[in-house]
Amino acid sequence: MKITKDTVEHIADLARLKLSAKEIENYQEDLSAIVSYVDKLKKADLHNYLATEQISGLHNVYREDEVIDTSKEESLELLKASAHYSEKDKQIKVKRILK
Numbered sequence: 001m002k003i004t005k006d007t008v009e010h011i012a013d014l015a016r017l018k019l020s021a022k023e024i025e026n027y028q029e030d031l032s033a034i035v036s037y038v039d040k041l042k043k044a045d046l047h048n049y050l051a052t053e054q055i056s057g058l059h060n061v062y063r064e065d066e067v068i069d070t071s072k073e074e075s076l077e078l079l080k081a082s083a084h085y086s087e088k089d090k091q092i093k094v095k096r097i098l099k
Helices: 005-014 021-043 072-080
Strands: none
Touching: 005 021
């Protein structure tokens, strides 16, 4: 499939790129080559091959979420353990990130 000059200009516009005429020509050739290669891959006969999504044999280990009832005293103890805990405000002070 041949990528047109208009297509390259459209992609460059979406990416907010300013391309020279030479760059447009180069990208036109490069993108056309990539699309042609992908077309070849689409035609490959892969029926005799197993899908390889993961080759190491590892898998994710998930656990169920558990709701644990904690008292306010226990929660307050955790807050107090922070170096930046404010006894007056009953909160942890952090650096401001928004102006």
